[in-house]
Amino acid sequence: MRIVFMGTPEFAVPVLDALVEAGHDVVTAYSQPPRRGNRGKTAPSPVHTRAETLGIAVRTPVTLREAEAQAEFAAWNADVAVVAAYGLILPRPVLEAPRLGCLNVHGSLLPRWRGAAPIQRAILAGDAETGVGIMQMEAGLDTGPVLIEGRTPIGRKTVGQLTTELSRMGARLMVQVLADPDSYWPVPQPEQGVTYAPKVTKEETRLRFRLSANEVDRQVRAFHPAAYFEFGGERIRVLGVEVTPDTGAPGLVLDDRLGIACLEAAIRPVLVQRAGRGVMTAEEMLRGFPIPAGTQL
Structure with a gap:
């Protein structure tokens, strides 16, 4: 044809x-x-x-x-x-x-x-x-x-x-x-x-921890690789997460492994990326860029 x-x-x-x-x-x-x-x-x-x-x-x-x-x-x-x-x-x-x-x-x-x-x-x-x-x-x-x-x-x-x-x-x-x-x-x-x-806006790609952990997980997958949170004036992209049963105030860092409480349950980033750097595991990032338990994101 x-x-x-x-x-x-x-x-x-x-x-x-x-x-x-x-x-x-x-x-x-x-x-x-x-x-x-x-x-x-x-x-x-x-x-x-x-x-x-x-x-x-x-x-x-x-x-x-x-x-x-x-x-x-x-x-x-x-x-x-x-x-x-x-x-x-x-x-x-x-x-x-x-x-x-x-x-x-x-x-x-x-x-x-x-x-x-x-x-x-x-x-x-x-x-x-x-x-x-x-x-x-x-x-x-x-x-x-x-x-x-x-x-x-x-x-x-x-x-x-x-x-x-x-x-x-x-x-x-x-x-x-x-x-x-x-x-x-x-x-x-x-x-x-x-x-x-509707078309995805840049504002939507920021993770909203006042949603349930399953919804935050869907944000990460839907906006991959652009979903992010902010810490220390820097955007941290999140490229993969695990959902865990932990609880706390939404956005609260629960432990030294970057468990983050959501409205229901919690997420734990698996793969992350700092600005200007390559993709790494959350464990690798935390060695040189700690995000302490008790931090409110």
């Missing part, structure tokens, strides 16, 4: 690779414009970088709402547009331009977790399972009918692990659908069970 691909983050890269490996003609890739990174340098998105490596022309419009951008999109004469975490709203002229419309790889079991951060929100909410669906896009936010979906248990997976799994699953399902599109009928989403997954 003649395909226009639209995606931005690492989640979308396996989908692009799968389309190329399946022999489809990916005529161009649309991606978000290069952004300024943590060190102040402007860098292209993962999809942008991968598409160029594959010899695919890349387009990075700021918006698709203008007539000129819509005309350029239509001029590709695509059979279908494949979308995976692109990040821009697709106006109706874009949605209707390809012969088969626009198909989206969405990382949740719709209608649960429509929106920008479905994987993080599923972990935070304590969902037992999540999945990925191939959705026929329409004007609403992730409201279109679903052609096929796959499921997986969440367990104790981090957002990175789950994102990789769902991305690969979505890539397989998209290739499967495109191999015989007439065999997949769009099924409207249920009207009940709709939830929304």
Whole structure:
């Protein structure tokens, strides 16, 4: 098929690779414009970088709402547009331009977790399972009918692990659908069970010890590797924790092994990272950077 691909983050890269490996003609890739990174340098998105490596022309419009951008999109004469975490709203002229419309790889079991951060929100909410669906896009936010979906248990997976799994699953399902599109009928989403997954903010990544220990554990996994607490004017990232039955005032350091009381039970960081340093065990950090029992975080 003649395909226009639209995606931005690492989640979308396996989908692009799968389309190329399946022999489809990916005529161009649309991606978000290069952004300024943590060190102040402007860098292209993962999809942008991968598409160029594959010899695919890349387009990075700021918006698709203008007539000129819509005309350029239509001029590709695509059979279908494949979308995976692109990040821009697709106006109706874009949605209707390809012969088969626009198909989206969405990382949740719709209608649960429509929106920008479905994987993080599923972990935070304590969902037992999540999945990925191939959705026929329409004007609403992730409201279109679903052609096929796959499921997986969440367990104790981090957002990175789950994102990789769902991305690969979505890539397989998209290739499967495109191999015989007439065999997949769009099924409207249920009207009940709709939830929304807003974009994660930096403020959310600070650990909230006034939650239960299980909820703090979910914060660590959902925001991995960015979840943190502060001590001595420094941010300490927490990359993994154990939940323990210990109790105390929320945020109180309970012992010399960095047990931290939560609203219910306690957590004990297993892997941590100080600013400008590598990942280490909490025991290794405490040897040179003690956080005494009785400290209130």
